[in-house]
Amino acid sequence: xxxxxxxxxxxxxxxxxxxxxxxxxxxxxxxxxxxxxxxxxxxxxxxxxxxxxxxxxxxxxxxxxxxxxxxxxxxxxxxxxxxxxxxxxxxxxxxxxxxxxxxxxxxxxxxxxxxxxxxxxxxxxxxxxxxxxxxxxxxxxxxxxxxxxxxxxxxxxxxxxxxxxxxxxxxxxxxxxxxxxxxxxxxxxxxxxxxxxxxxxxxxxxxxxxxxxxxxxxxxxxxxxxxxxxxxxxxxxxxxxxxxxxxxxxxxxxxxxxxxxxxxxxxxxxxxxxxxxxxx
Numbered sequence: 001x002x003x004x005x006x007x008x009x010x011x012x013x014x015x016x017x018x019x020x021x022x023x024x025x026x027x028x029x030x031x032x033x034x035x036x037x038x039x040x041x042x043x044x045x046x047x048x049x050x051x052x053x054x055x056x057x058x059x060x061x062x063x064x065x066x067x068x069x070x071x072x073x074x075x076x077x078x079x080x081x082x083x084x085x086x087x088x089x090x091x092x093x094x095x096x097x098x099x100x101x102x103x104x105x106x107x108x109x110x111x112x113x114x115x116x117x118x119x120x121x122x123x124x125x126x127x128x129x130x131x132x133x134x135x136x137x138x139x140x141x142x143x144x145x146x147x148x149x150x151x152x153x154x155x156x157x158x159x160x161x162x163x164x165x166x167x168x169x170x171x172x173x174x175x176x177x178x179x180x181x182x183x184x185x186x187x188x189x190x191x192x193x194x195x196x197x198x199x200x201x202x203x204x205x206x207x208x209x210x211x212x213x214x215x216x217x218x219x220x221x222x223x224x225x226x227x228x229x230x231x232x233x234x235x236x237x238x239x240x241x242x243x244x245x246x247x248x249x250x251x252x253x254x255x256x257x258x259x260x261x262x263x264x265x266x267x268x269x270x271x272x273x274x275x276x277x278x279x280x
Contacts (some may be wrong), residue, residue, distance in 0.1 A: 037275070041198070173231050177228060
């Protein structure tokens with residue numbers, strides 16, 4: 001009876017340890033097929049991939065700048081509040097302000113946005129400056145308005161975009177950097193459309209969003225704002241947006257794997273000590 005109990009515990013621990021290896025680097029939300037075309041994606045070595053992967057803070061900060069100055073004209077971040085930018089592990093975390101609502105940088109970012117609200121005195125619709133507790137506002141009043149402003153297509157929300165696509169980071173990067181190619185024979189590019197081989201069918205209702213030097217990166221050692229660099233940076237930011245607790249999860253997962261490994265060794269030697277002299 002005791003033998004079977006110890007044997008079962010060892011097997012259970014081994015299975016849990018193996019499952020931990022598979023799960024430690026996986027995001028909480030499962031990737032879903034996003035209708036990608038047959039175009040072969042260029043693979044990028046992302047800092048956040050792998051069991052010990054982490055986000056590049058400077059790249060995320062530049063990525064937020066690209067989102068704010070370029071992408072936010074059409075695309076929302078529905079699942080983010082401004083305060084999330086200052087959480088631990090976030091692009092603008094400051095250990096001096098563990099509560100991001102007190103972070104002056106986050107306050108400044110929020111104040112750059114106009115937030116729809118209601119006048120408390122007369123009920124009229126108004127706009128006000130954002131505060132850290134506010135969510136990023138919707139870009140359009142409703143999907144009909146969004147489609148009317150974008151050639152009939154509703155721009156997707158970007159807060160989960162890298163988790164909503166297979167090979168999401170590579171997909172978004174390749175999408176942003178694959179404009180400017182000539183459409184092959186048989187592909188007719190209509191009014192308001194652009195050719196992009198990453199899209200299923202090769203057509204997208206969005207003009208090339210990035211052009212060289214369209215944003216000005218700050219800092220003495222900041223890289224040049226090439227299309228490739230801006231695409232890398234904004235994908236880094238959007239990867240964090242889709243999985244903001246990745247680093248904490250990986251640290252917890254690694255500690256759990258270490259604990260299970262040591263426990264399995266202890267159980268093995270306990271088994272050898274108790275049952276080593278018994279013939280089975």
